[in-house]
Amino acid sequence: MHRLFFVIFLFFMGTVGYAQPHEKQLPPDQPSIPYKASEMPDRILMSITDSLAQTRTITWRTSKVVQTGTLEWSDKITQIDFYRDANRANARSERFVTYTGDTVYYHTATLRMLKPGENYVYRVGEGDMWSEWIDFSMPTDNDAFRFIYMGDAQNDIRSLWSRVFRKAYAALPTAEFVVHVGDLINHSQNEYEWAEWFHAGGFMFAAKPQLAVRGNHEYVKDENGVKQYSTPSWRHQFRYPSNGPSSLANGAYFIDIKNCRFVFMDSNDALDVQGHWLEQVLKRNTKKWIIVVCHHPVVSATEGRINSGVMAHWKPLFDKYNVDLVLQGHDHVYARGRIPDAEGNRRGPTHVISVAGRKAYAVGNHPWMEVKMGSTQTYQLVEMSHEAIIFKTYALDGQVYDTFRIVKRGGKPVVESN
Ligand SMILES: [Fe+2]
Structure with a gap:
């Protein structure tokens, strides 16, 4: 029986749990900034999943407490109460267990059919926990x-x-x-x-x-x-x-x-x-x-x-x-x-x-x-x-x-x- 456990232990270590001491994957003893996820969205990043001219993809992170995400956006950026009738897009949310064993969620939403030269504003979150509103502009139609x-x-x-x-x-x-x-x-x-x-x-x-x-x-x-x-x-x-x-x-x-x-x-x-x-x-x-x-x-x-x-x-x-x-x-x-x-x-x-x-x-x-x-x-x-x-x-x-x-x-x- 002991031998069976030992074999299972070796298999486990060999496939998923090998040590990586040289990689220093653990945070320092006294990190100078927080690195754990919370209910408030962080690590908000804009990328492009197809066209620079028409789409923007946004990803962000939350703790495991928040398992869904929403992106709100508007093109009425000069209206003081634009946020009252903002458009909404649901995110695709994926669970991720970090190397240090924390369970977090990464959320992804894509805005499509955006117009050349137009200004937009968006925020991400869920429930009572939202990012600030973030402005961005789309490129104009010319070559430069x-x-x-x-x-x-x-x-x-x-x-x-x-x-x-x-x-x-x-x-x-x-x-x-x-x-x-x-x-x-x-x-x-x-x-x-x-x-x-x-x-x-x-x-x-x-x-x-x-x-x-x-x-x-x-x-x-x-x-x-x-x-x-x-x-x-x-x-x-x-x-x-x-x-x-x-x-x-x-x-x-x-x-x-x-x-x-x-x-x-x-x-x-x-x-x-x-x-x-x-x-x-x-x-x-x-x-x-x-x-x-x-x-x-x-x-x-x-x-x-x-x-x-x-x-x-x-x-x-x-x-x-x-x-x-x-x-x-x-x-x-x-x-x-x-x-x-x-x-x-x-x-x-x-x-x-x-x-x-x-x-x-x-x-x-x-x-x-x-x-x-x-x-x-x-x-x-x-x-x-x-x-x-x-x-x-x-x-x-x-x-x-x-x-x-x-x-x-x-x-x-x-x-x-x-
Ligand atoms: Fe390098």
């Missing part, structure tokens, strides 16, 4: 738009990354959305770190779509530090179009935004599967511009960190289909450039690596790096139009540290200094 690109956040998220995100938002409050290139947190299932990330983003996460890809730190690792699977937190917190490979739901997807096709990829897993999918996505593209977002760089900006899978499976497609810009993270430095061919000519997409958080690695020295910078937290503002992509990198003093312009000639990207 702007967005924010953030490198890895990952460490000291509340104390030091929040500065960068808030500066970026203040510098470009009219940005249509924010791109996050992964490693939002350091330990994939650590609820305290996720609490810091949502705290740092605050109402800005609720007011603009946050389009993210997974970094290596969004993966659960085994006791040897080997990646096993994407953190269960991801699919509850981030809802994206289901147009990617089915094994990478919410992790690989594309969104057409005005004159640009944005392809978001998970550089941790199934690179070959995503390569086949990417080729179809790029082959069928009818948009002028193509921007790819992924965590691991095609070419590294540090020494000794080579991502051969990305290089083998994706780079040839980026070149063949005239991708304009590849936005990446992972190396914790800033670098920008185009990869020279055998004759030394710089062709193909512009590769950018950036870091928003505190962690800094030594900058490498590789031929592709036309601009490089270490130990500097940056944010990037990107201006899109029919004529050009104008890219600017800012440090925390608000000064431009790098800028360039991409135009298209004969269907191929050409870089001009700005």
Whole structure:
């Protein structure tokens, strides 16, 4: 009998309960901000599940006491009592047990048929527990738009990354959305770190779509530090179009935004599967511009960190289909450039690596790096139009540290200094 229990114990430990001491999934002894869910909605995040032009998807969290959710919204934003006849949408609510054993609910609601250039206001909640009313605006019909690109956040998220995100938002409050290139947190299932990330983003996460890809730190690792699977937190917190490979739901997807096709990829897993999918996505593209977002760089900006899978499976497609810009993270430095061919000519997409958080690695020295910078937290503002992509990198003093312009000639990207 004892032996039977022992076998069951070993089976249990082997399948669901293996220890992850190196991942530090437990909150610190004295967390400086609350991380437990309550009846009041928190972690409110806006995303896009199909069209930037017409829909917005909102997710939020409550404790297990609140098992349903409602989203109220209105377009009568200048009327002082607009909330009296607000529209209502029911949320889809899912139970989630965190790594630390807390049962919470994540709620998701999608607003559809929103109009170009229109202003809206919404709140989420249930019963007597509601968020504040949150304003947002839909993009206008013209070609131009702007967005924010953030490198890895990952460490000291509340104390030091929040500065960068808030500066970026203040510098470009009219940005249509924010791109996050992964490693939002350091330990994939650590609820305290996720609490810091949502705290740092605050109402800005609720007011603009946050389009993210997974970094290596969004993966659960085994006791040897080997990646096993994407953190269960991801699919509850981030809802994206289901147009990617089915094994990478919410992790690989594309969104057409005005004159640009944005392809978001998970550089941790199934690179070959995503390569086949990417080729179809790029082959069928009818948009002028193509921007790819992924965590691991095609070419590294540090020494000794080579991502051969990305290089083998994706780079040839980026070149063949005239991708304009590849936005990446992972190396914790800033670098920008185009990869020279055998004759030394710089062709193909512009590769950018950036870091928003505190962690800094030594900058490498590789031929592709036309601009490089270490130990500097940056944010990037990107201006899109029919004529050009104008890219600017800012440090925390608000000064431009790098800028360039991409135009298209004969269907191929050409870089001009700005
Ligand atoms: Fe990182």
